[in-house]
Amino acid sequence: MVKVTLPESDQFSAKTCDGCQYQVCLCADESRTFRWIITPTALGEVSVKVSAEALKTEDLCGNEVATLPEKGRIDTVIRPLLVEAEGTQQTLSHNALLCPAEGPVERDISLKLPEVFVEGSPKASISVLGDLMGRAMKNLDSLLAMPYGCGEQNMVLFAPNIYILTYLQSTRQLTPEVQDKATHFLESGYQRELNYKHDDGSYSAFGKSDESGNTWLTSFVMKSFGGARPFIFVDPAHIAKAKSWLAGLQQPDGCIASVGKLFHNGMKGGVSDNVSLTAYITAALLELGLNTTDPMVDRCLACLKTAVAAPLENLYTTALLSYTFSLAGDQDTRSKLITHLHMKAKTTDGTRHWERAEASGKGLDSIEVEMTSYVLLALLSGPAMEGFGLDYSSSIVRWLAQQQNPYGGFSSTQDTVVALQALARYGAATYSPEGASTVVVTSTGGSRQEFKVDQHNRLLYQESPLGEVPGDYKIRAEGKSCVFLQMALRYNIPPPPDFSAFNVTTEVFGLCNITKPSLIVTVNVRYNGRRKETNMVIINVKLLSGFILDKSSLRPLQKSSTVKRVDEEDGHVIIYVDGLKQQETQSYILVIQEDLPVRNLKPAVVKVYDYYQTSDVAVSDYSSPCAEGDDINEL
Numbered sequence: 001m002v003k004v005t006l007p008e009s010d011q012f013s014a015k016t017c018d019g020c021q022y023q024v025c026l027c028a029d030e031s032r033t034f035r036w037i038i039t040p041t042a043l044g045e046v047s048v049k050v051s052a053e054a055l056k057t058e059d060l061c062g063n064e065v066a067t068l069p070e071k072g073r074i075d076t077v078i079r080p081l082l083v084e085a086e087g088t089q090q091t092l093s094h095n096a097l098l099c100p101a102e103g104p105v106e107r108d109i110s111l112k113l114p115e116v117f118v119e120g121s122p123k124a125s126i127s128v129l130g131d132l133m134g135r136a137m138k139n140l141d142s143l144l145a146m147p148y149g150c151g152e153q154n155m156v157l158f159a160p161n162i163y164i165l166t167y168l169q170s171t172r173q174l175t176p177e178v179q180d181k182a183t184h185f186l187e188s189g190y191q192r193e194l195n196y197k198h199d200d201g202s203y204s205a206f207g208k209s210d211e212s213g214n215t216w217l218t219s220f221v222m223k224s225f226g227g228a229r230p231f232i233f234v235d236p237a238h239i240a241k242a243k244s245w246l247a248g249l250q251q252p253d254g255c256i257a258s259v260g261k262l263f264h265n266g267m268k269g270g271v272s273d274n275v276s277l278t279a280y281i282t283a284a285l286l287e288l289g290l291n292t293t294d295p296m297v298d299r300c301l302a303c304l305k306t307a308v309a310a311p312l313e314n315l316y317t318t319a320l321l322s323y324t325f326s327l328a329g330d331q332d333t334r335s336k337l338i339t340h341l342h343m344k345a346k347t348t349d350g351t352r353h354w355e356r357a358e359a360s361g362k363g364l365d366s367i368e369v370e371m372t373s374y375v376l377l378a379l380l381s382g383p384a385m386e387g388f389g390l391d392y393s394s395s396i397v398r399w400l401a402q403q404q405n406p407y408g409g410f411s412s413t414q415d416t417v418v419a420l421q422a423l424a425r426y427g428a429a430t431y432s433p434e435g436a437s438t439v440v441v442t443s444t445g446g447s448r449q450e451f452k453v454d455q456h457n458r459l460l461y462q463e464s465p466l467g468e469v470p471g472d473y474k475i476r477a478e479g480k481s482c483v484f485l486q487m488a489l490r491y492n493i494p495p496p497p498d499f500s501a502f503n504v505t506t507e508v509f510g511l512c513n514i515t516k517p518s519l520i521v522t523v524n525v526r527y528n529g530r531r532k533e534t535n536m537v538i539i540n541v542k543l544l545s546g547f548i549l550d551k552s553s554l555r556p557l558q559k560s561s562t563v564k565r566v567d568e569e570d571g572h573v574i575i576y577v578d579g580l581k582q583q584e585t586q587s588y589i590l591v592i593q594e595d596l597p598v599r600n601l602k603p604a605v606v607k608v609y610d611y612y613q614t615s616d617v618a619v620s621d622y623s624s625p626c627a628e629g630d631d632i633n634e635l
Contacts, residue, residue, distance in 0.1 A: 002025075049078045054072075096486075098475070106477075114493060125466060127486050151204060151205045155193065202242065202260075212260050223287050255278045301328060350398060351402065370419070412612055438453075439475065441473055442476075512625075526580070538575070549573055602623075
C-alpha cells in the first residue's frame with residue numbers, strides 16, 4: 001500500500017485533480033502515475049518535492065495482504081521546475097568606475113521601468129569589484145548571453161582566458177583555483193576548435209561543411225593558439241599550418257586576400273576590406289612573436305603603409321592600423337594614426353570613445369566597442385606618447401567599463417575578445433596592490449548597503465539584490481583604490497512590434513484531438529535593413545511550456561541551403577542562418593509535441609537577430625491554436 005504526498009510550498013500552490021487517488025496498492029513490476037495541478041507563485045527555479053511511503057495496513061490489496069518492506073519504506077524525490085516570465089528579457093546595466101583617491105566620489109542612479117512590462121519579472125542587483133577583470137573572471141564560461149555553436153563563437157570561450165591568466169600572472173594574483181578553471185576552459189576550447197579545422201590548416205565557422213577556410217577566423221585562431229601556449233599544450237603544427245595557409249593568400253602588393261564568408265561586419269566596406277584584414281593578420285603575426293624581418297610580416301607592412309599614405313576615411317580600419325603599427329614599433333606611423341584618431345574621438349563626462357556613422361543608435365554597437373579597444377591597445381603597446389599617457393587611457397577605460405554586460409563581456413564575440421585584451425593590458429599597467437575603499441549604496445526608500453574593497457578581496461565578486469524597483473539610488477565611494485560598480489536591472493516585456501531591421505511572423509497549425517497534441521510552427525523571416533545582405537543570423541525559437549521538439553522535423557531544416565546548424569538547448573531551438581538577402585522572405589518549419597499538459601498556456605517568443613550587429617533584431621511570439629476545451633490546455 002503506497003501513499004504519495006506533495007508537501008505544501010511557498011513557491012507554488014497545488015490542487016488534487018478530479019477523481020485522483022493518492023493511496024493505492026502497487027504490485028511487483030507495476031507502476032502508477034499520480035497527478036496534481038500545480039500553479040507556481042514565484043519566478044525562477046521552483047523545487048517540487050514528492051514522497052512515496054509504504055504503509056502498514058490491514059486492508060487487502062486484491063486478495064493478498066499488503067507487504068511492508070524492512071528497508072526503504074519511504075522515498076523522496078526533489079525536482080526543479082523552471083518558471084520563466086513570458087515575453088523577452090531586457091537587461092539594463094549602469095556601470096561606473098569610481099576612483100576616490102582625491103576625495104569621495106558620488107553617483108546618482110535611477111532604475112526605471114517602461115510603461116509596459118511583465119508583472120513580477122523586474123529584478124535588480126548591485127555588484128562591486130576591486131579589479132577591472134573580476135566580472136569577466138567570474139563568468140569565464142558565459143561572457144555572452146548567446147549561443148556558442150560555431151567556430152568563431154567557440155573562441156570567446158577560449159581567448160579571454162589567455163588575457164585573464166596573463167593579467168593575473170603579471171600582477172601576482174593567480175590562484176591555483178582560478179588557474180585550474182581557466183586552463184580547463186582553454187583545453188576544452190582548444191579541442192573543440194579543432195572540429196572547425198580544414199585539412200589545409202585553415203578554419204571556418206562551421207568547419208568542413210563550409211566550402212573553404214576563412215581568412216579572418218584562421219588568423220584569429222592562429223594568434224589565440226599562440227597566446228595559449230604558456231598555459232596549455234598546443235601542437236605547434238596547427239599554428240605553422242595556419243600561417244602557411246595565410247601566406248599562400250598574400251598578393252603581390254603584400255595585402256592578404258579575403259577567402260571564405262567574412263561574417264565580421266567591421267571588416268566590410270569597399271576598399272578597406274583587404275586593408276583591415278591585412279592589418280588584423282599582421283597584428284596576429286606580431287602577437288605570435290614574429291618581428292618585422294619576417295618576409296610575410298614585411299610584405300604585409302608594405303601593403304599597410306600604402307593604405308596609410310591615402311586619406312584615412314574608415315575609423316575602424318584606422319584604429320586597427322594604429323594597434324598594428326604600435327606592435328611593429330613604427331613610431332612615426334603610430335603617432336600619425338593616434339593623432340588622427342584623437343581628433344575624431346567623442347568625449348562626454350570624462351569618457352572617450354569612437355563612433356561609426358552607420359551605427360543604428362539602438363543599444364550597444366559592437367564595432368564601436370572594438371575600435372575603441374584597438375585605440376587603447378595601441379596606446380599601451382608602445383612607448384608613452386606625449387599627451388597620451390595613462391590619464392588619456394583611463395578616459396577610454398571609463399567608457400569601456402560602462403559598456404560591459406552583467407556577465408563581464410560586451411555585445412558580440414569579437415568586441416568581447418578585443419575589449420578584454422585591452423582592459424587586461426590596462427589593468428596590468430595600472431595595478432597597485434595598495435589601498436582600500438568603501439562603497440555605500442542608499443535609496444530614497446531608506447535602504448542602505450555597504451561594501452568594503454581591499455587588496456585581499458579585490459577579485460571577490462560582491463553582489464546584493466536591490467529591493468526597490470523602480471527606485472532612485474545614491475552611491476558614495478571613499479578610500480584610496482578604484483572600484484568597479486554595476487547596477488543590473490532585468491525585466492520582461494511583451495514582444496515589441498519592431499520591424500525596422502527584420503520582419504518575423506509565425507504560423508501555427510495544431511493537431512489537437514490526439515493523445516499527444518502536436519503543433520507545426522512555421523517561422524517566416526525577412527530582412528528589411530539597408531545592407532544588401534546580413535551577417536550570420538540567429539533565429540531563437542522558444543518552445544511552448546510543456547512541449548518538446550520532434551527531432552525528426554529538423555532533418556529538412558538541416559538540409560536547407562541557408563541553414564548552417566541547428567541546436568536545441570534549455571527549451572530553445574537555435575537556427576544558424578548563413579545570411580539573409582534584403583527583402584527576401586525565408587521560412588523555417590519545426591514540429592513540437594506536448595510532453596506535459598499545461599493550463600493557461602502563455603505565448604512563446606521567437607527572436608531573430610544579426611549575430612554581429614545585435615541591435616538589428618525583431619521579436620514575435622506564437623501560441624497554441626488548440627482551443628481551451630481541448631486536452632492540450634485543460635488537464
